[in-house]
Amino acid sequence: MTDPLVIFTPSGKRGRVAPGTTVLDAARQLGVDLDSVCGGRGICSKCQIQPGTGAFPKHGITVAEDALSAFNAVEQRYDDKRGLKPGRRLGCQARIQSDVLLDVPPESQLHKQVVRKAATHRDIRLDPAIRLAYVEVAQPDMHDPSGDLERLKAALAAQWEIDNLQTDLAILKNLQTTLRKGDWKVTAAIHHTSGASRLAALWPGYYEGPVAGLAIDLGSTTIAGHLCDLRTGAILASSGLMNPQIRFGEDLMSRVSYAMMTEGGAGEMTAAVRDGLADLVRALADEAQIPAEAILDVTLVCNPVMHHLALGLDPYELGQAPFALATADALDLKAGDLGLPTAPFAGLYILPCIAGHVGADAAAVALSEEPDRAEALTLIVDVGTNAEIMLGQKGRVLACSSPTGPAFEGAQISAGQRAAPGAIERVEIDPATRTPRFKVIGSDLWSDDPAFDSPVTGICGSGIIEVIAEMRRAGLVDATGLIGSPEQTASTRILPDGRTYAFLLHDGEPQITVTNADIRAIQMAKAALYAGARLLMDKFGTDAVDRIVLAGAFGAHISPDHALILGMIPDADPVNVTSAGNAAGTGARIALLDKTARPRIETLVRKIEKIETAIEPRFQEHFVAASAIPNGADPFPLTRARANLPEPSFQAGADRPRRRKRA
């Protein structure tokens, strides 16, 4: 008689097993993804399956009523205590007696899929570095003395095939009481990384409490974190706080300067950022109502300067050519190394840096946006005080950074402010009347709505981009970035401002104007951004890209239409310009939930071609051309056709013929 045939759905995996084999063992033999924490003791119920009975012509199988052994006492006890869904069986208890079809419901799959965002329908594979293992440990024996730890390791090796387990003094501290409290039955959290297994936590008995992980996006301005349930992939809490380093300097270079100029300055900033990270851990744990010690794994992404400061390394070398990182590779640390109040031996994975100016945050964006897997040639721009730019498609990815400065964040702008209630974030100028209207953060009404009564406090980054682009479209600013005189523009909103002019955007209290100096600042910033992108296009050998992805929190608020008019990004149809939101944070979350993403991004980062803008002569050329709006060299045909840009010239002697004019 042949052995029973077993078919698992949805995987379709099939094979024959010896009669009497448990479903769990059959799943293991056939490589079916069936979870188990208790190792087949009928405690965890992770291995639940749903057997089918009757004929399944599609699978060519007929299943008898008694294909599985009868519901047994262990299953009955579990059902009485916690309830099993109708028809469900415990895979570790049910034994296969004849041909059977077994469905593995999603919650019993070890590697679940987590829907990341409805928009893209891309899923994150759930395969965290942390796995729980319930074990029964041998008791001490005076006739054969050995340490409790050695007996725990032996149990994990015998019952879970976990060899060479690494441990830490911090874990040893409570080992003996935990083993005795659990009556020699414990649940171990094992942290698996490439080639190594570490004991991350240990609980008495069968542990059913929270098992959490934390993905951190450490920015120069804000520190954001997603606290995730490592069993389901669900986000338990998301939160952000200001980077306490702000007090040492708004932007990265001012912090590098502080480290260089101040004795012990780097150390002060390290302490500040670690305090901030610890605060974030506590805040998220509070929000999710779990103990911080339930956080068993952490991933961290950040730019190179934050990377060094968080690690306690002086960022001195990052402030000057050749911008040498102390270490660029991914780091597999313990959360305790940075003083995080997580489980004492929680993992801390820091993604690799791409180059001295292109950090682990850019690597996280690459992990999230996967330019290396894209069919379309994709340009990814992460806008901050330093723009990180990637260009690529399947087979080849290039990256660079470009020093855009803080203008896009509202700094260096006369009425600039951070994105906060009262900040102008949307602007329209009627091309005929040249009258502006705007929206402020905190209100959905346009400012010309009779019901509009919000206070107006300044212009945030997205607002300044829109108003300059609108001024260019309305003929108030020429291609060189000069604001025309009241006469040249026939606008009463143009006010004299020293030797140049300013545009009155809001005639209230306070009066908000856009000065020619504001426009110059944005021109410098956008020219740097564009020149970086253009340089990558040169290196790739292309004049156009198929798709543009704006990453970063700021990228989410930029209007593609206005960014194109301004010439921030290469010419494109606005429908091909999308926002990826906080792609760096998403990348950190992917690395947290799916440990296989870690070697993947490490490999990709090694393959990425790194372009250093500072030593590329063409960067300067592109920068000069890109200071024009939209551009002095590249034609921007799609944008010009769509926006119908006028071509006034407000130079002194503007009636003389212009060197270059475009329709």
Next chain:
Amino acid sequence: MTDPLVIFTPSGKRGRVAPGTTVLDAARQLGVDLDSVCGGRGICSKCQIQPGTGAFPKHGITVAEDALSAFNAVEQRYDDKRGLKPGRRLGCQARIQSDVLLDVPPESQLHKQVVRKAATHRDIRLDPAIRLAYVEVAQPDMHDPSGDLERLKAALAAQWEIDNLQTDLAILKNLQTTLRKGDWKVTAAIHHTSGASRLAALWPGYYEGPVAGLAIDLGSTTIAGHLCDLRTGAILASSGLMNPQIRFGEDLMSRVSYAMMTEGGAGEMTAAVRDGLADLVRALADEAQIPAEAILDVTLVCNPVMHHLALGLDPYELGQAPFALATADALDLKAGDLGLPTAPFAGLYILPCIAGHVGADAAAVALSEEPDRAEALTLIVDVGTNAEIMLGQKGRVLACSSPTGPAFEGAQISAGQRAAPGAIERVEIDPATRTPRFKVIGSDLWSDDPAFDSPVTGICGSGIIEVIAEMRRAGLVDATGLIGSPEQTASTRILPDGRTYAFLLHDGEPQITVTNADIRAIQMAKAALYAGARLLMDKFGTDAVDRIVLAGAFGAHISPDHALILGMIPDADPVNVTSAGNAAGTGARIALLDKTARPRIETLVRKIEKIETAIEPRFQEHFVAASAIPNGADPFPLTRARANLPEPSFQAGADRPRRRKRA
């Protein structure tokens, strides 16, 4: 033409190499033990060799004058700067042109032999876990960005075949400045342990400063350390200090009690012992006039309670059956884990514990005394408040511990004191006159010498053993341990002391007597010690041992003759009873200087048969018999014959026949 023949002495290794091969490369090809730190750059001179010329009939070789290439510019530069001994060549520079005989002087051998002690002529192999490697690191390149650490690792892999180098945040901290200070040439200290290499320190350029290691014997009472030069094996400084835990309890069990009874008590004791260890590190570094940061590797041996307290583990379980250790295996930590002010990433190797009462100190004794390699059946006794006892020979080793208590250290003795100036340490009683004389610590004179004028303050451990043995030999004490009356002993030095008597040892200020209670305390202690040894002999199946080794600082001061009369140890010829001095400290030093000793002791510890005296019924029987002096069951023929012991009986009704009498 055949390739040149090369013969190395003293190893005798020989082989043919391609003409033009450097001596260093030839040594590597032939597996000859020739040192090099600079990797063949003519900087370190570790690879010096002495070529012979002329005929060497014994080796069957004739060496031409030009067998090696001419003295070159690199050698000339080294000779000018530092001087080469006449005839010496740098192995990395001299190239082999024809048949040659090359002597490797001891200082050029990588694995030197360190003479440990003249007495035993046993050597320690010098093969420390720390090795220096001089490397040239590629400079950062903006066209191919990578971290400084990754380039250092690549250099170590390419130039020294060191792969998978582990690093630590502490090392990263100064990495960038060190690389630049050394103009991209650095000396790395690599810590090699089983299967892993760690970067322990990094210096700019070619490092010629101290490279030290520290072997620590952490006892309940004292912490002793040997600071060793890891290049030569020489002891740079030896020092000891009181274990600051003394304030929590004199003996181990009182410290375990303190941990059990006092909230946070274990933590206090951990802090105290770590402070003591740190003080020892600083004191030894000061004494040797080297910076503490030059200490790159540490080995530690201690009993199980100290082991747990040093590691920050609660010793609670060690205070009660089944005496379960939290961890028994050897531990490969970093010195920083215990807060030692050594190099930040120095290694810390803690030897394995044998059982809950037989610690890493006993393992160190086994490493030093090698009972597993002995031809003679050897009993090793490490006397302390807990005696650790090993019995074995090639093929089989047994171990146990026995609770002797603190009487041997002078505690529980009416005139007892620590071994310090003024303490009586040697005693003789004239068998005819029954008059005692003694020596005190700090004087070489006997007390009956007219020139003797030292103050006398009490009796130390070795003194109490001698006086009781002498009293037994002089007929002042009977086999049961009773002191006779003045009438029974015909001695005016016998004084009434309640219902028993005392012996007046020193009739001065203070008057020093040995009371019957003192004798009872020593009887209990020696009975425990003997019973443990006898139990191991039972298990081994023997009634006699060939050799007895007294280990420990106290063991070094015990007179074998008196120990035998007292019946502390099994009957033997005193010439076969030797002291091993501080064998635990020596074992720690062996593990420090020879990394191959580490797996060796780990293997031996696993093989040792552990006997738990507390659960062996025969232990109690042996203990009862051993309370007699020398013994109530074992005949002690050698000792009785040698010491000519009288057999008085001072029991009430002593004229009744005794149950057992021996000649």
